[in-house]
Amino acid sequence: MGRVYNFSAGPAVLPEEVLKEAADEMLDYNGSGMSVMEMSHRSKVYDDIIKTAEKDLRQLLGIPDNYKVMFLQGGASTQFAMIPMNLMKNKVADYIITGQWAKKAYKEACIYGKANAIASSEDKTFSYIPDCSDLPVSEDADYVYICENNTIYGTKYKKLPNTKGKILVSDVSSCFLSEPMNISDYGVVYGGVQKNIGPAGVVITIMREDLITDDVLPGTPTMLKYKTHADNDSLYNTPPAYGIYICGKVFKWLKSMGGLQVMKERNEEKARVLYDFLDSSKMFTGTVVKEDRSLMNVPFVTGDKELDAKFVAEASAEGLENLKGHRTVGGMRASIYNAMPKAGVEKLVEFMSDFEKKNLK
Numbered sequence: 001m002g003r004v005y006n007f008s009a010g011p012a013v014l015p016e017e018v019l020k021e022a023a024d025e026m027l028d029y030n031g032s033g034m035s036v037m038e039m040s041h042r043s044k045v046y047d048d049i050i051k052t053a054e055k056d057l058r059q060l061l062g063i064p065d066n067y068k069v070m071f072l073q074g075g076a077s078t079q080f081a082m083i084p085m086n087l088m089k090n091k092v093a094d095y096i097i098t099g100q101w102a103k104k105a106y107k108e109a110c111i112y113g114k115a116n117a118i119a120s121s122e123d124k125t126f127s128y129i130p131d132c133s134d135l136p137v138s139e140d141a142d143y144v145y146i147c148e149n150n151t152i153y154g155t156k157y158k159k160l161p162n163t164k165g166k167i168l169v170s171d172v173s174s175c176f177l178s179e180p181m182n183i184s185d186y187g188v189v190y191g192g193v194q195k196n197i198g199p200a201g202v203v204i205t206i207m208r209e210d211l212i213t214d215d216v217l218p219g220t221p222t223m224l225k226y227k228t229h230a231d232n233d234s235l236y237n238t239p240p241a242y243g244i245y246i247c248g249k250v251f252k253w254l255k256s257m258g259g260l261q262v263m264k265e266r267n268e269e270k271a272r273v274l275y276d277f278l279d280s281s282k283m284f285t286g287t288v289v290k291e292d293r294s295l296m297n298v299p300f301v302t303g304d305k306e307l308d309a310k311f312v313a314e315a316s317a318e319g320l321e322n323l324k325g326h327r328t329v330g331g332m333r334a335s336i337y338n339a340m341p342k343a344g345v346e347k348l349v350e351f352m353s354d355f356e357k358k359n360l361k
C-alpha cells in the first residue's frame, strides 16, 4: 500500500520530500559515514545542523535579535510548568481558557502561584474565541497566557488579546509556521513540533532575552531553567538531535515553498475547500463559529454517532486516515497542516460529497 492522506492532529503528516531526503541520508549523512542518529551532538557536523536549523527558522519567522531560540524536550506539556517556574516573579498570571491545552497549562500554573482564568469559552464547548479586547488583566500579572490555535476544537485567535502591557505567552503548537507572525508582539512563543513541523520529541521556545534570567522560582531544576538552555545554545545536554535535524529539513522545505506568506495563502486555499463544502452540506456541519475557524484543524459532525463512525471507517478504506474527532467533540476532525497537499483536501471533500449522496435520507 502506498502513502495515505493522513489527517492526524499529531504526530502528523510531514512533507514527502523531507522524508525521502532523510531516507537517502539515513546511513551516511553528508559524507560523515554515519547516520545523524549516531553522531555526537558536539561534533562539527552536528553543530552545523543545529545552527543552520536555527538560522533558517529565524529567517522564516523574522525573529528579532533580542529573542533566543531554544530546542527543548519534554513536549509542550513541560512548557506548561517551565513558563510559571521561570516567569512568575509576582506569582500571578492570567490565563485565557479556549480548550483543553490552555486549561492544562492553567492547572499546571496553579501549582506555582495564583493563576487567574480571566476568560473562557468552555460554556459552548470551546467553539469560539472569547472577546479579548478589554479583559480584567491582573495589575500584578507576570504574563497573559493563550493557546493560539486550539487543536482539539478547531479555533484560532484572529487577533491577539489586549494584554494591557503585560507579556503575552502563546502556545502555537498546532499553528507553528502555518503563517507569518510578528514575534515582537510576544514575550514567549512555543510549540511542540509534532503538529506542524517535525517528529515528536522537540519543542521550540522563542523567548525575549530579558525574560531569561536566574530569577526563577526556588527549587526549579537546572534542566527546567530557560537560562540553562539559552546560555548553551540548546546544547547544555544531549538535545533531541535527530528530531532537530528533521525540523531543519522542514525549515528548508518551507523556504523552498516561498516562505510563510506563501504557506498562509496555500493553507487558506486548502481550508476554504473544506469549509465551503461544510457550509453547503446537508449532512456535515462545522462545530466552530465562522470568525474563529482554524486553518489547521477542522472539526465537523453529522449529528449521528453511528453515521460518524461509518464515515470514519469508509474514509479509512479510501486512504483518508485519522479522521476520527477528539472524544470531547465527537464526530470528525481533519487536520490539514502545512504538509497536507491540496489534493488531499480535495479528495476528502469528494469523498464527503459521495458519502452524503449515498447516506442522506
Ligand SMILES: *Cc1c(COP(=O)(O)O)cnc(C)c1O
Pocket: 010, 074, 075, 076, 077, 078, 101, 147, 149, 150, 151, 171, 172, 173, 174, 192, 195
Ligand atoms: C498537542 C498539543 C499540546 C501537547 O503537546 P505534547 O507535546 O504532547 O505535550 C499542547 N498544546 C497544543 C496546542 C497542542 O496541540
